[in-house]
Amino acid sequence: MPLPIELVLNVIHCLLPSNPDVFLPSSHPITKTLLSFTLVCRETCRVASRYLRQYCVYLSSGPRLRAFLLGIPTDPELRNTTALVLAPFGNTIDDQPTATWVRELFFYTCSSLTRLIIDIPLRSLYPEHDHLDVRRILRAGFCRLENLEEFVSVRDELFLDLTHHGSEPSVWQSWPKLRRLGLYNVDADMGFWLNIAKMPHLETLVLTRADSLSDVDIKHSLFLNASPNADLRLKILIIYIGEDPILPLHLAQIPWSKIDPGGKVTVMLYKIGTFCPGDVSIETCQEWVRSKAEDGTLWDLGGEVVAPHENL
Incomplete structure (x- = not known):
């Protein structure tokens, strides 16, 4: 039976x-x-x-991505993919066909896709050398991901600038439902925190080997730029390798206990190893973050909580 x-x-x-x-x-x-x-x-x-x-769904090469797209006409349910890992390029994104496939992938899946990990070398082709308009093609695709809730960029900060000076807003700013964001080597200056403060649903921010942390007070920048009606609740995890990052807590005129008396924003430091000369430490960080994102543990990591000013 x-x-x-x-x-x-x-x-x-x-x-x-x-x-x-x-x-x-x-x-x-x-x-x-x-x-x-x-x-x-x-x-x-x-x-x-x-x-x-x-x-x-692991689209870890150009042929896999192309095969996925070719399967959609016979299996329309592929459009309803909710999560995927995307790494279709080799050492450079100077590949117009693959960039077009990425744009088409997001065109088909933008309504359902909520979780995305990308391992794409976006810094391998800068705007001034982009003669095939690859960056514009990719940016158009990523901008369609209006339902994305969780995003990790393994190799960079989702570097999709179209001009040399990068006057365009970061693409992740256009994702209104974003709850979790992981970026590599982002320039975490005052403008960055201004944009983070405008993300209404962001709960967890993971920054790996971020720059400009020594120039900006994180909490002061966040609460200074947040909307008066915003209920800012955010976990910030700063992942580093080697020496501890310098957080200029002495720059703030107001102690954190007064800026954020309820402790709605938590800033934590997480060390993953010792510094190695050359690109070894870069690759170590990128591989480590990707593995944690794929096994689902990245967002739950805890670290050393940065203390308020008056306790330093």
Whole structure:
């Protein structure tokens, strides 16, 4: 006697990881099992495919990205992908066909996509050398992600400037539902914190090897620029390697206990290793952050809480 379909579907559900933020590669046993269930019957295929789109979409090369796009006409449900890891380029983004595929990917998935990790070398091609308009193509695609809630850029700050001086606003500012943001080597100056203060739903900000931290007082900049009616509640995790980053707490004229008496904004430091000369430390940071983003633990990391001024 065949098993009731409800029992089989319950088996599929029990396969799912306990952490809803995890990404599962194709080699993972759960991914392989879900793929097997797509071949059992129509109902198991429907349910397993939905979970594959939620946990297991790794577009880690140009051919994989192209194959995904070519599959949409025969499987329109691919448009409903909710989470993915995107790394379709090699050492440079000076590749117009791949950039166009990225734009098309976001055109198809922008309504459903809520979680995104990118490992794209956006700094490999600066605006003044972009003769194929690759950066404009990519920016147009990323700007469509209006429903994105969680985003990690492994290699940079989502560097999609179109001009040499970078007068365009950061693309992530156009994502109104963003709750979690992870950026690498961002210039965390006063303008950056002004933009962060305007993000209405942002809950967690992870900055890896950020610049300009020695020039700006974080809490003072945030609360100075926040809307009077904004309920600013934010966890800021500063990830570094080597020497402790210098936070100029002495620059603020008002102690943090007065700026933020309820402790709504928490600033923490997290050290992941010792400094190595050359690019080794850069690669170490990038690989570490990507692994933590993929296993779903990045947003729950804790660190050394930065103390208020009067206790320093």
